[in-house]
Amino acid sequence: MSLSSPFIKRPIATTLLTGAVAFRLLPVSPLPQIDFPTISVSASLPGASPEVMASSVATPLERQFGRISAVTEMTSTSTLGQSSITLQFDLSRNIDAAARDVQAAINAARGYLPTDLPSNPTYRKVNPADAPIMIVALTSDIYGPGQLYDTGSTVLMQKLSQIRGVGQVVVGGSSLPSVRVDVNPTQINSFGLQLENVRTAIAAQTANEAKGTFSDGHKTWLIHANDQLMHAADYMPVIVSYRNGAPVKLSDVATVTDSVQDLRSLGLANGKTSALLIIFRQPGANIIDTVDAIKAALPQLKAAINRGINMTIVMDQTITIRASVHDVEGTLLISIGLVVLVVFLFLRDVRATLIPTVAVPVSLIGTCGVMYLLGYSIDNLSLMALTISTGFVVDDAIVVLENITRYREKGMSAMEAAFKGAAEIGSTVLSISISLVAVFIPILLMGGIIGRLFREFALTLSVTILVSLTISLTTTPMMCSRLLSDEKGHGKLYSASEKVFTWILKGYGLAWVLRNSALTLLIAILTLALNVYLFVIIPKGFFPEQDTGRMSGNIMGEQDTSFQAMKQRMIRLMSLTYDLSGPMHT
Numbered sequence: 001m002s003l004s005s006p007f008i009k010r011p012i013a014t015t016l017l018t019g020a021v022a023f024r025l026l027p028v029s030p031l032p033q034i035d036f037p038t039i040s041v042s043a044s045l046p047g048a049s050p051e052v053m054a055s056s057v058a059t060p061l062e063r064q065f066g067r068i069s070a071v072t073e074m075t076s077t078s079t080l081g082q083s084s085i086t087l088q089f090d091l092s093r094n095i096d097a098a099a100r101d102v103q104a105a106i107n108a109a110r111g112y113l114p115t116d117l118p119s120n121p122t123y124r125k126v127n128p129a130d131a132p133i134m135i136v137a138l139t140s141d142i143y144g145p146g147q148l149y150d151t152g153s154t155v156l157m158q159k160l161s162q163i164r165g166v167g168q169v170v171v172g173g174s175s176l177p178s179v180r181v182d183v184n185p186t187q188i189n190s191f192g193l194q195l196e197n198v199r200t201a202i203a204a205q206t207a208n209e210a211k212g213t214f215s216d217g218h219k220t221w222l223i224h225a226n227d228q229l230m231h232a233a234d235y236m237p238v239i240v241s242y243r244n245g246a247p248v249k250l251s252d253v254a255t256v257t258d259s260v261q262d263l264r265s266l267g268l269a270n271g272k273t274s275a276l277l278i279i280f281r282q283p284g285a286n287i288i289d290t291v292d293a294i295k296a297a298l299p300q301l302k303a304a305i306n307r308g309i310n311m312t313i314v315m316d317q318t319i320t321i322r323a324s325v326h327d328v329e330g331t332l333l334i335s336i337g338l339v340v341l342v343v344f345l346f347l348r349d350v351r352a353t354l355i356p357t358v359a360v361p362v363s364l365i366g367t368c369g370v371m372y373l374l375g376y377s378i379d380n381l382s383l384m385a386l387t388i389s390t391g392f393v394v395d396d397a398i399v400v401l402e403n404i405t406r407y408r409e410k411g412m413s414a415m416e417a418a419f420k421g422a423a424e425i426g427s428t429v430l431s432i433s434i435s436l437v438a439v440f441i442p443i444l445l446m447g448g449i450i451g452r453l454f455r456e457f458a459l460t461l462s463v464t465i466l467v468s469l470t471i472s473l474t475t476t477p478m479m480c481s482r483l484l485s486d487e488k489g490h491g492k493l494y495s496a497s498e499k500v501f502t503w504i505l506k507g508y509g510l511a512w513v514l515r516n517s518a519l520t521l522l523i524a525i526l527t528l529a530l531n532v533y534l535f536v537i538i539p540k541g542f543f544p545e546q547d548t549g550r551m552s553g554n555i556m557g558e559q560d561t562s563f564q565a566m567k568q569r570m571i572r573l574m575s576l577t578y579d580l581s582g583p584m585h586t
Contacts, residue, residue, distance in 0.1 A: 037089035039102050041065075043121035045114060046081045053078040060112035061085055061121060064105035068098070080264075091452060095125055133287050134294055135315035136277040137173075137269030142308035145267065146177035146260040148275035151305050156277060159301055165290030167282035173267015173275045179232050180259040187253040191243055198253065201240040205229065232256040264563045269314050271574055276314075288325075291318045328383040335390040336360050343394065348497055352401065355479045359397035359471050360390055366467040371460060381457040389464035392436060396429050396472035404480045418481035426473055433469040437462045 043057050058076045065074060065087055073088040089098050106121050113121075138148040138156075152171040160169045183198055206229040214221040229235050236251040250256060267274045281290050295313075302311050339360060344353040364386055376382055404421030408414055443451075443458035513520050555573065557566050 037091065037093045037095045037098055039087045039089075039095075039099060039123050039125055041085040041087070041102065041106070041121050041123045043083045043113075043117070044081055044119075045083075045117055048081050048114075050078045050080060053081065053083045056114050057117070057121075058083040058085060060109045061106070063112075064109040065102070068101045068105060070098070091447070099123065099125060131317065132278045132315070133281050133317040134279045134291055134313065136279070136298075137267070137274040137312045137314045138277070138309055139269055139272045139274045139312065140306075140309045143306065144177075144258075144260075145174035145273050145275060146258075148273075148309065149174040149260070150177055151309060152275045152277050155305055156301055159297070159304070160277065160279060160294065163290070163293050163297055165281055165285035165287075165293060166279060167285070168280040170278040170280070171275060172265070172278055174265055174273075175260045175262035178259060178261045179229070179235055179256060180263075181235065181250065181254045181256050183254040191241070191248050191253065193241055193248070193253065198240055198250070201238060201250070202235070205238045206235075232258045266567055266570065268571065268574055269312060271571075287321060288318050291316060324380055325378060325383065328380060328387065332364075332383065332387045332390070335387050336364075339390050339394050343398065347401075351483045352405065355401050355476055355483060356394050356397040358479065359468065359476055360393050362475065363393040363464055363468040363471050364389070366471070367460060367464040370463045370467070374459070376456050376460065379456075381453065382460045385457045385460035386464065389461050389468075392461075392465055393468035393471075396433060396468050397476045399429055399432070400425055400472050400476045401480060404477065405484065408484055414484040415481045417484070418477045421480075422473065422477035429469060429472055433465050436465050 041061065043053075043061065045053060045057060048057070054076070058078050061083075062074065062076060062085065065071065065085065068087070070090040070093040071087055072090050074085065076083060076085040078084075087098075087102065089095075102123050106123065110120065136156075138152055140148060143151075149171060153176065157169045157171055160166055181198070181202065183195060188194065188198065212223045214223065229238075235256045236249065238250040239247040240250055240253060241248045267276045269276065279294065281287055298311060298313075305311075340353065340357045343356050344350070347353050367386065367389070371377075371382065400422060403425040404417045407417035407421045412420065440458040440462050443454050444462075445451075446454065555570065557569065
């Protein structure tokens with residue numbers, strides 16, 4: 001009794017075991033999900049120059065971080081009042097253990113940091129490989145960048161974060177609205193005042209707190225009046241001091257304007273000032289489903305904000321992903337169709353062709369089920385593995401079918417031929433499949449980023465071969481016992497095409513090759529040498545280049561260029577580029 005015998009006897013149970021669908025449940029992404037153990041540390045000291053931040057804040061932290069094990073890369077950036085340090089660890093490093101080491105290093109460095117640091121440095125786990133899946137720009141002809149940013153951060157960011165699959169929403173391009181007071185040093189000096197006088201007067205005049213209480217023996221009444229100043233026009237009459245019996249107003253010594261908290265932040269979309277909603281997905285979420293859910297929610301979100309604000313999608317990461325996945329899916333279907341067509345041309349029997357035809361899609365579907373259990377996704381590498389596997393999975397079914405057909409042509413019934421043919425060829429099919437899987441063991445054992453990327457490819461292809469092996473030893477013999485005809489003769493199609501195959505066999509030059517073995521060996525050696533030469537000269541790269549229809553670039557100015565000057569250059573450059581190539585954003 002062979003391994004295939006129980007499945008031949010129980011066709012219904014075998015059919016039920018064959019059906020498994022998980023393709024629609026798999027997440028979609030451009031590449032396999034790889035979590036880089038990366039931690040970002042931030043520290044702030046308001047008013048400190050970039051040089052001071054680098055020497056007194058970033059340097060002490062870097063010294064402590066350098067003692068942490070498995071740190072492969074450490075970079076730091078210091079700007080006005082802010083330092084950011086990014087630590088990237090070895091891929092084998094546990095991110096939670098690395099976070100504990102970073103926290104311990106921050107505590108150890110606290111004694112070397114400035115005493116006036118407002119708070120301890122903070123850290124967060126990040127994945128630099130995660131690019132935003134969508135960017136939505138808020139533009140308006142009525143409202144300024146502060147109002148746009150306020151709408152994005154207080155209304156839209158929370159609602160977008162609640163959508164299934166959305167992991168993080170970052171609002172950029174501006175900052176929250178605020179009132180800016182630009183004091184004129186000459187004016188305050190002429191009145192004999194100092195900056196501290198101005199600061200004290202402003203702080204005393206705007207407050208959001210209770211003013212006092214009234215109480216008697218039975219009750220207490222709280223006096224609460226909101227005298228917090230919200231606009232520039234409210235600040236202008238604020239009295240800073242008195243000189244010669246006359247009040248000195250804030251408007252006399254300073255310019256007060258409605259502005260934003262951070263003037264050195266600019267967002268542009270299609271040539272207009274904007275606030276940008278940068279959306280990231282959750283790890284493992286289906287990027288296409290997430291983007292579709294965001295697009296479906298945009299009309300509702302548009303109705304929740306002011307009518308004068310326009311929402312425009314300026315970047316959709318799924319456009320190229322949809323096209324890429326669609327092309328690979330089409331290639332996969334074409335591959336299956338070609339395999340079935342070739343099998344039919346050689347078998348010349350519709351019922352016999354149906355057997356390997358079932359084995360190919362069922363093997364791919366079973367592989368999708370294993371991919372779902374392993375947490376894999378539908379991406380370019382896994383789809384490439386499924387496409388390549390179509391040529392492998394049909395081999396086992398063809399071998400089993402051919403051996404069973406051989407016994408059927410000797411006079412056995414379809415059932416007897418299935419038992420004898422499957423028992424005889426089972427060990428051969430097993431050895432062939434194991435040999436194919438062994439080819440991918442080096443890829444499975446590869447380390448580093450390349451190993452992480454191609455591990456899903458190799459494992460998907462190996463699983464497909466193993467599932468094909470299982471189908472070939474169970475479903476294929478069962479179908480042969482039921483679908484193959486017990487008639488000894490062949491059909492009309494087989495007889496009509498037999499002459500063509502006879503002519504092909506006569507024209508095959510095997511006899512000539514055997515008679516001229518030296519020349520055949522010389523041709524093989526030259527072919528091998530040519531392959532080595534081509535391998536050396538062929539261009540090499542990490543991934544094939546592809547045209548995604550998107551262009552990105554960085555613009556750098558002189559080190560002493562002010563933000564205002566750089567802003568004007570950026571606007572002028574965008575206006576020229578927009579006229580030439582259409583919409584763009586920054």
